[in-house]
Each structure stands twice: as C-alpha cells, then as structure tokens.
Amino acid sequence: MSRDLEMLLGAGAEAARRAGALLRGRPASVRHKGAIDLVTEIDLASEACIREALAPLGIPVQGEEEGGVAEGTRWVVDPLDGTTNFVHGYPFYCVSIALVEGETPVVGVIYDPVRDHLYGGASGLGAHRNGERLEVSGCRTIGEALCVTGFPYDRRERAQVYLAYVERMIRQSQGLRRSGSAAMDMATIAAGQVDVFWEFGLKAWDTAAGQLLVSEAGGVVSRLSGAPHIPGAPEVLATNPWLHEAMVALFADLASAGD
Incomplete structure (x- = not known):
C-alpha cells in the first residue's frame, strides 16, 4: 500500500x-x-x-x-x-x-x-x-504563538462575527497574519513556521491537502469545536498538538459569548 x-x-x-x-x-x-x-x-x-x-x-x-x-x-x-x-x-x-x-x-x-x-x-x-x-512547531502557549487566519467571501455581511475572533487573537497571541491562501497557511503550519491557523467558509479543495500535511507533520486538524475535521467542513482549526486544546477552549468561549 x-x-x-x-x-x-x-x-x-x-x-x-x-x-x-x-x-x-x-x-x-x-x-x-x-x-x-x-x-x-x-x-x-x-x-x-x-x-x-x-x-x-x-x-x-x-x-x-x-x-x-x-x-x-x-x-x-x-x-x-x-x-x-x-x-x-x-x-x-x-x-x-x-x-x-x-x-x-x-x-x-x-x-x-x-x-x-x-x-x-x-x-x-x-x-x-x-x-x-516537516514537523510542526514546538510552541506551548498562545501568548507565544504566531497565528494566521483568513476571511470568507461573506465577510461583508458577517464582519462582526469574524472580527470577534481576530480581536481575541490580537490580544492573546504574539502575532496575527492574514495571507489570502488557506492551503499555503496550512503548509506553513506543517512546516513549523506558524503555530495556529483557523478560518471559516472553506471548501474541500481549500483544506484537503493541507489537512494531510499538518497531520503527517505531527499537528492536529479539527473543526473549531474540536470535533473531527473532514474536507468540506465549514471551518477549520490547525495547530501543533500542544496548542490545540487551548485554542478549542478559547473559541468555545467566543461562541458562548454570543458571536
């Protein structure tokens, strides 16, 4: 095989x-x-x-x-x-x-x-x-993490939803980037150059290859809730294994705040 x-x-x-x-x-x-x-x-x-x-x-x-x-x-x-x-x-x-x-x-x-x-x-x-x-990074805390995200095509209608996540990460992480290519973002997670990636509104072709690369590099790919991610799921979270649980908790807090 x-x-x-x-x-x-x-x-x-x-x-x-x-x-x-x-x-x-x-x-x-x-x-x-x-x-x-x-x-x-x-x-x-x-x-x-x-x-x-x-x-x-x-x-x-x-x-x-x-x-x-x-x-x-x-x-x-x-x-x-x-x-x-x-x-x-x-x-x-x-x-x-x-x-x-x-x-x-x-x-x-x-x-x-x-x-x-x-x-x-x-x-x-x-x-x-x-x-x-390739191996994912060894970053252990959100405060030391370099993060990357993207904005879906409905961002004009749902800007406040997405900006709530951005504001939280600006306050808590070491840095936040927005590159404009979800597949490349996931490649940088696999390469250990970036520690956290999340995004809404993605399709199977945006994440399928990156999901395999991150997983094989020792990382974790899930939905924002922590549930298993499958290609075509409407959102994705990719991190190294040490940050994943903390990121799920952070996003659960945002969801419960009513965003």
Whole structure:
C-alpha cells in the first residue's frame, strides 16, 4: 500500500508542478464568480492541466472550477488557491491537490511556484518540503504563538462575527497574519513556521491537502469545536498538538459569548 501511495504522491506532485508553471505569469482576463470572488483564465488552464496529468490514473477529480464527484476516492483540486493575490501580483498563492478516500485525505500536495516549494505527504509516510521532513512547531502557549487566519467571501455581511475572533487573537497571541491562501497557511503550519491557523467558509479543495500535511507533520486538524475535521467542513482549526486544546477552549468561549 505504501508503494501505491508513493506512486500517487509522485503523480500528484508532477501534476502540481506542471500546473504551477502556468502561475508564473499574470492573468490576461479576470471575472467575478461573486462580489469579491475572482477567477482568471489561469485558474481554468491550471485545472485543465491537472486533470490531463491525472487522467491516466483513472481516479475521478473534484475541482474548484469544473466540479466533479464529491464522494468516494477522488482527487480534490484547487488549481490556484489565492487567486486575488495572484491577480494583484502579491506573491502568495499555490496549487493544491489531495487524494481523498471517503472523508479522509491520504495524499496531499501543495506547490508554491513563487518559491519553488513543493510540499508533499501521504498517510504514514510523513510530510516533506522539497525532500526535507516537516514537523510542526514546538510552541506551548498562545501568548507565544504566531497565528494566521483568513476571511470568507461573506465577510461583508458577517464582519462582526469574524472580527470577534481576530480581536481575541490580537490580544492573546504574539502575532496575527492574514495571507489570502488557506492551503499555503496550512503548509506553513506543517512546516513549523506558524503555530495556529483557523478560518471559516472553506471548501474541500481549500483544506484537503493541507489537512494531510499538518497531520503527517505531527499537528492536529479539527473543526473549531474540536470535533473531527473532514474536507468540506465549514471551518477549520490547525495547530501543533500542544496548542490545540487551548485554542478549542478559547473559541468555545467566543461562541458562548454570543458571536
């Protein structure tokens, strides 16, 4: 089985690199999927590239742009996570590819074409970046933690809900960042560069690869309540194992305060 996973990981990595080569330019056209949700011709070309690369394996693909089967064994693909960053030339975006069996990611690949960082992992095989083994951080207290979050596409309507969490973390953590790519945020958790990530309003393609990487790097991925996270759950919390319980308690307190 491990040889099969290694082969599938290699296939996912090759597909991510091919698609990533398309992300080194700038988009010629941009359209809106929603009021603040953008899509470019590069998103579409990247997903087509990934589908073509993975087609010989005969496994269905669930992609952000073209849809597809959402159950069983499937590839879950975000061809360009961080489209708004990409459109503006802000260098923080990636390709995200996961192989999911039912509700469990078993292979995860995130490719950052700006830095040529390839994050990859598979169940029981660890997580790596360009061949180097990854481990989550050893931070033990929220007061020493560097945190990262994002804001969903309904943030204009629900700003007060999300800002309550932000205010709490600004007051209690060492620092808070907002990068604009959930997949990259989860990769930084796996790499031990950031200690806590949370976000609302995410889809399976935003978190599936990152969930595998964080777990294989020794971290914990759950819902904000601490319940198990499955790809497509409406929110996610990713931390190292020492901070997870404290973060769940902190967010439970916010929820009970009526946000």
